[in-house]
Amino acid sequence: xxxxxxxxxxxxxxxxxxxxxxxxxxxxxxxxxxxxxxxxxxxxxxxxxxxxxxxxxxxxxxxxxxxxxxxxxxxxxxxxxxxxxxxxxxxxxxxxxxxxxxxxxxxxxxxxxxxxxxxxxxxxxxxxxxxxxxxxxxxxxxxxxxxxxxxxxxxxxxxxxxxxxxxxxxxxxxxxxxxxxxxxxxxxxxxxxxxxxxxxxxxxxxxxxxxxxxxxxxxxxxxxxxxxxxxxxxxxxxxxxxxxxxxxxxxxxxxxxxxxxxxxxxxxxxxxxxxxxxxxxxxxxxxxxxxxxxxxxxxxxxxxxxxxxxxxxxxxxxxxxxxxxxxxxxxxxx
Amino acid sequence: xxxxxxxxxxxxxxxxxxxxxxxxxxxxxxxxxxxxxxxxxxxxxxxxxxxxxxxxxxxxxxxxxxxxxxxxxxxxxxxxxxxxxxxxxxxxxxxxxxxxxxxxxxxxxxxxxxxxxxxxxxxxxxxxxxxxxxxxxxxxxxxxxxxxxxxxxxxxxxxxxxxxxxxxxxxxxxxxxxxxxxxxxxxxxxxxxxxxxxxxxxxxxxxxxxxxxxxxxxxxxxxxxxxxxxxxxxxxxxxxxxxxxxxxxxxxxxxxxxxxxxxxxxxxxxxxxxxxxxxxxxxxxxxxxxxxxxxxxxxxxxxxxxxxxxxxxxxxxxxxxxxxxxxxxxxxxx
Numbered sequence: 001x002x003x004x005x006x007x008x009x010x011x012x013x014x015x016x017x018x019x020x021x022x023x024x025x026x027x028x029x030x031x032x033x034x035x036x037x038x039x040x041x042x043x044x045x046x047x048x049x050x051x052x053x054x055x056x057x058x059x060x061x062x063x064x065x066x067x068x069x070x071x072x073x074x075x076x077x078x079x080x081x082x083x084x085x086x087x088x089x090x091x092x093x094x095x096x097x098x099x100x101x102x103x104x105x106x107x108x109x110x111x112x113x114x115x116x117x118x119x120x121x122x123x124x125x126x127x128x129x130x131x132x133x134x135x136x137x138x139x140x141x142x143x144x145x146x147x148x149x150x151x152x153x154x155x156x157x158x159x160x161x162x163x164x165x166x167x168x169x170x171x172x173x174x175x176x177x178x179x180x181x182x183x184x185x186x187x188x189x190x191x192x193x194x195x196x197x198x199x200x201x202x203x204x205x206x207x208x209x210x211x212x213x214x215x216x217x218x219x220x221x222x223x224x225x226x227x228x229x230x231x232x233x234x235x236x237x238x239x240x241x242x243x244x245x246x247x248x249x250x251x252x253x254x255x256x257x258x259x260x261x262x263x264x265x266x267x268x269x270x271x272x273x274x275x276x277x278x279x280x281x282x283x284x285x286x287x288x289x290x291x292x293x294x295x296x297x298x299x300x301x302x303x304x305x306x307x308x309x310x311x312x313x314x315x316x317x318x319x320x321x322x323x324x325x326x327x328x329x330x331x332x333x334x
Numbered sequence: 335x336x337x338x339x340x341x342x343x344x345x346x347x348x349x350x351x352x353x354x355x356x357x358x359x360x361x362x363x364x365x366x367x368x369x370x371x372x373x374x375x376x377x378x379x380x381x382x383x384x385x386x387x388x389x390x391x392x393x394x395x396x397x398x399x400x401x402x403x404x405x406x407x408x409x410x411x412x413x414x415x416x417x418x419x420x421x422x423x424x425x426x427x428x429x430x431x432x433x434x435x436x437x438x439x440x441x442x443x444x445x446x447x448x449x450x451x452x453x454x455x456x457x458x459x460x461x462x463x464x465x466x467x468x469x470x471x472x473x474x475x476x477x478x479x480x481x482x483x484x485x486x487x488x489x490x491x492x493x494x495x496x497x498x499x500x501x502x503x504x505x506x507x508x509x510x511x512x513x514x515x516x517x518x519x520x521x522x523x524x525x526x527x528x529x530x531x532x533x534x535x536x537x538x539x540x541x542x543x544x545x546x547x548x549x550x551x552x553x554x555x556x557x558x559x560x561x562x563x564x565x566x567x568x569x570x571x572x573x574x575x576x577x578x579x580x581x582x583x584x585x586x587x588x589x590x591x592x593x594x595x596x597x598x599x600x601x602x603x604x605x606x607x608x609x610x611x612x613x614x615x616x617x618x619x620x621x622x623x624x625x626x627x628x629x630x631x632x633x634x635x636x637x638x639x640x641x642x643x644x645x646x647x648x649x650x651x652x653x654x655x656x657x658x659x660x661x662x663x664x665x666x667x668x
Binding site: 103 | 408412444484497556561570573574577581626635
């Protein structure tokens with residue numbers, strides 16, 4: 001069914017506030033999920049809300065925690081999320097880190113013990129909105145097999161980069177897996193098969209069945225290179241956040257375990273460098289105007305399609321399954 | 335022909351010293367090229383030496399410059415390379431930056447106006463040898479077409495990551511192109527065709543001819559994701575180093591233009607975080623022991639193959655074309 005953003009926001013916030021989440025935190029968590037819906041990423045949208053409410057009920061998510069921030073060096077924050085909601089811990093950390101980055105030029109925060117932080121583009125955009133370059137990484141359950149392997153040993157380990165370019169920032173947000181497990185869950189939810197190069201089943205065989213893929217492993221993107229990059233994220237996050245490695249990670253896809261993955265946020269003040277935002281914007285326009293492979297499809301810059309979808313959805317509303325809507329409305333009504 | 339590492343080192347250093355390069359700088363530049371040969375990366379090996387000597391002769395590379403380092407913030411160095419040799423400027427910068435990173439926890443250097451820095455793994459390893467995490471990026475001539483495009487608009491924009499894990503560091507070094515242009519040059523040099531998914535010709539058509547590819551554009555790795563990542567490097571480097579964008583970059587593949595690309599080095603002190611190097615090493619061993627797709631080929635960690643090739647080549651020597659050897663020897667003899 002098609003629902004208005006205002007309605008979806010209202011029932012989402014209410015369902016969180018019903019579990020003791022403060023209004024401002026409920027707004028932030030709901031905003032993150034709804035921004036994912038607006039961008040056409042339902043895997044990171046409100047389908048995660050019922051699980052989040054269950055986690056709050058079970059004490060796996062603390063409705064009030066916003067993270068205990070400790071400055072270990074002049075440019076480094078070590079954050080114990082205290083089981084707080086991911087976006088709440090992330091945005092508090094981003095605020096503190098932005099002050100450090102303005103002084104130091106570059107600063108890093110490593111976060112453990114926070115719940116799922118959702119769509120990384122959200123934080124990359126928040127950094128760019130403060131005229132800072134933002135680099136975000138997070139780990140997850142073991143969902144991805146190594147290049148040349150068949151067992152789920154790595155997280156989907158996404159990376160996001162936000163770079164101010166004047167009016168519209170460059171925003172890249174990519175999982176280092178062939179697809180996100182959220183997308184495979186969405187296929188399972190809607191009963192549609194997956195392409196055969198996405199995943200293997202529990203026995204290590206290629207599969208088009210999303211349910212079999214959930215028990216198996218997703219391929220890394222870009223063969224050996226994507227594997228190396230995802231492994232780099234796995235190691236960087238664990239080295240700095242002291243969080244668990246993928247095979248021991250839980251708590252972002254279930255409602256029974258504490259979330260023990262880690263998150264990294266790096267902020268850089270571009271005014272400490274020598275370039276200009278206007279120069280970046282002009283270059284991106286040249287890219288868009290360059291010769292396309294298909295004359296009917298101009299060259300795009302990451303973030304272009306996302307912004308177009310968002311603009312449309314703000315008018316038209318978003319499409320969510322009726323059953324999901326009814327579930328969230330019931331949660332909102334307590 | 336097979337040559338010993340000692341001999342190759344001697345004639346390489348001499349050919350540089352003949353152009354007024356100090357012994358220590360010649361050793362460093364030669365070491366970088368020879369380390370590439372040892373790892374089986376001839377595209378970044380001594381085949382670049384005759385061009386480098388020509389650049390020194392033409393005044394496009396300054397034999398004495400090591401870079402003018404300015405601290406723009408407590409955690410940021412802005413470096414004017416002064417046309418210095420890439421490895422000389424990079425290693426001087428790395429030394430200064432390591433001191434900053436030890437104090438700040440994280441520090442960044444942005445470098446412009448230095449010559450080609452070569453194989454990025456060299457610097458990632460140098461960082462890890464100092465017990466620091468190193469992230470290295472560099473830009474290049476426009477050699478890569480956007481995803482959905484056919485014109486060379488981006489550099490091959492490699493990224494390297496070095497992470498200390500106890501004895502052997504994790505070392506990732508990847509071009510965000512499907513292959514490096516160096517590899518296409520090597521195919522051209524040896525007269526072997528390239529796979530058809532590597533590149534397009536000047537008209538935007540797929541080609542297997544390395545000469546046609548040199549006039550065309552290389553595909554990004556990993557489709558839209560690899561394109562987004564390479565573009566992220568392009569923007570990050572230009573934003574911080576103030577260097578040129580790919581379509582205006584020259585000076586790493588020719589002997590007629592100043593090198594105006596940029597380089598970024600980020601160092602992070604892992605002791606500012608919460609993880610342990612031993613934990614990382616144990617996880618990597620679990621990865622290696624996980625179920626392979628082909629029982630005859632165990633799962634590898636990036637850097638494993640490189641180290642094995644290096645160990646072998648240190649004993650056996652390296653294979654270089656006779657004509658290249660003779661050219662370098664002639665340069666060494668003045």
